[in-house]
Amino acid sequence: MNRIIPVFLGLLLALSPFVSGPAQARRLMDLVDIQGVRTNQLIGYGLVVGLDGSGDKTRQTEFTGQSLTNMLRQLGIQLPEDANPNLKNVAAVSVTATLPAFARPGQQIDITVSSIGDAKSLNGGTLLLTPLKGVDGNVYALAQGNLVVSGISVSGGSGSEVTINVPTVGRIPSGAVIERSVATSFNDTGNVVLHLREPSFSNARNLARVINELLGPETAVANDGVSISVAAPKDSHQRVSYMAMLENLEVDTVRPPARVVINSRTGTVVMNEDVMVTPAAVSHGNLVVSIQESSTVSQPGAFSPGQTVTTPESNIQVQQGEGRLFTVPESTSLQEVVNALNSVGVTPADLMAVLQALKQAGSLKAELVVI
Numbered sequence: 334m335n336r337i338i339p340v341f342l343g344l345l346l347a348l349s350p351f352v353s354g355p356a357q358a359r360r361l362m363d364l365v366d367i368q369g370v371r372t373n374q375l376i377g378y379g380l381v382v383g384l385d386g387s388g389d390k391t392r393q394t395e396f397t398g399q400s401l402t403n404m405l406r407q408l409g410i411q412l413p414e415d416a417n418p419n420l421k422n423v424a425a426v427s428v429t430a431t432l433p434a435f436a437r438p439g440q441q442i443d444i445t446v447s448s449i450g451d452a453k454s455l456n457g458g459t460l461l462l463t464p465l466k467g468v469d470g471n472v473y474a475l476a477q478g479n480l481v482v483s484g485i486s487v488s489g490g491s492g493s494e495v496t497i498n499v500p501t502v503g504r505i506p507s508g509a510v511i512e513r514s515v516a517t518s519f520n521d522t523g524n525v526v527l528h529l530r531e532p533s534f535s536n537a538r539n540l541a542r543v544i545n546e547l548l549g550p551e552t553a554v555a556n557d558g559v560s561i562s563v564a565a566p567k568d569s570h571q572r573v574s575y576m577a578m579l580e581n582l583e584v585d586t587v588r589p590p591a592r593v594v595i596n597s598r599t600g601t602v603v604m605n606e607d608v609m610v611t612p613a614a615v616s617h618g619n620l621v622v623s624i625q626e627s628s629t630v631s632q633p634g635a636f637s638p639g640q641t642v643t644t645p646e647s648n649i650q651v652q653q654g655e656g657r658l659f660t661v662p663e664s665t666s667l668q669e670v671v672n673a674l675n676s677v678g679v680t681p682a683d684l685m686a687v688l689q690a691l692k693q694a695g696s697l698k699a700e701l702v703v704i
């Protein structure tokens with residue numbers, strides 16, 4: 334029995350290039366993160382001004398008024414205690430950013446601005462100077478600038494409203510200037526540890542093999558399916574040149590796992606080529622709700638003491654479309670999956686719900702990721 338195990342392992346190693354699936358050559362820098370080289374999250378609280386009447390309401394969001402009063406006081410403007418500034422053009426927001434590794438003072442980074450009050454839209458607004466802090470409470474960047482908002486919200490006088498995407502979130506490209514850098518442990522360790530962004534024993538083995546073929550045996554050791562330890566020089570200048578050579582190495586990687594990514598905010602669905610569907614039955618129908626509003630005016634008689642009364646009336650109709658039961662055949666390629674979903678009559682708006690239902694039923698053979 335002991336003799337069979339080494340023979341079996343040797344057979345697996347011999348067949349490993351075939352059982353791992355088709356290989357794809359990718360650069361090492363696109364596959365791994367380096368231990369000690371990491372990003373840091375920043376957050377701040379600020380005010381967006383210049384909105385066209387879509388800002389916070391004073392009564393519901395008192396902290397916006399307090400923030401505006403404090404800001405004006407810092408600028409040398411003292412408001413009377415009974416002053417009630419109109420905040421329809423101002424919104425309280427949270428500002429978030431990612432501080433890259435090795436970032437130095439003076440560099441610029443992108444920021445995301447999100448409303449935390451009851452503002453309807455941030456479109457056309459300008460973020461006032463906002464300090465961005467790390468988890469340690471120190472200020473690492475200062476943010477300010479004009480927002481770029483992809484969403485839009487339109488409302489009518491009767492209360493009807495149409496919203497596309499998210500108008501209460503915007504971005505400012507290069508909207509923050511770094512004021513403080515973060516120390517890293519990259520030069521303080523003996524070996525350089527590489528972490529695969531997607532765990533894979535095959536990719537860890539291939540990566541270690543490529544490095545050893547270039548620099549000699551036992552230079553790189555795969556610790557598990559995620560981390561690879563690589564012997565590196567201790568001098569910082571030599572280590573930079575060393576890593577510059579490694580990051581451009583071509584590594585044969587196995588195909589990524591089947592995956593479906595759903596963006597719940599924008600309704601975007603992306604599938605890779607390895608997604609498969611087993612036979613399933615799907616019932617898909619449409620539900621249409623129609624609401625019509627009107628007003629009935631009741632006039633009092635002539636010379637009577639009565640008053641004119643307006644009564645609102647609403648007519649609500651619900652129409653349910655034909656919900657037949659469809660059969661989704663087995664699909665082994667991306668084109669076949671798309672054709673099967675189109676045959677059911679799935680619209681882009683309902684595609685997310687259908688894919689989630691197929692995943693729950695075990696028919697969708699792919700990882701489902703919702704972002």
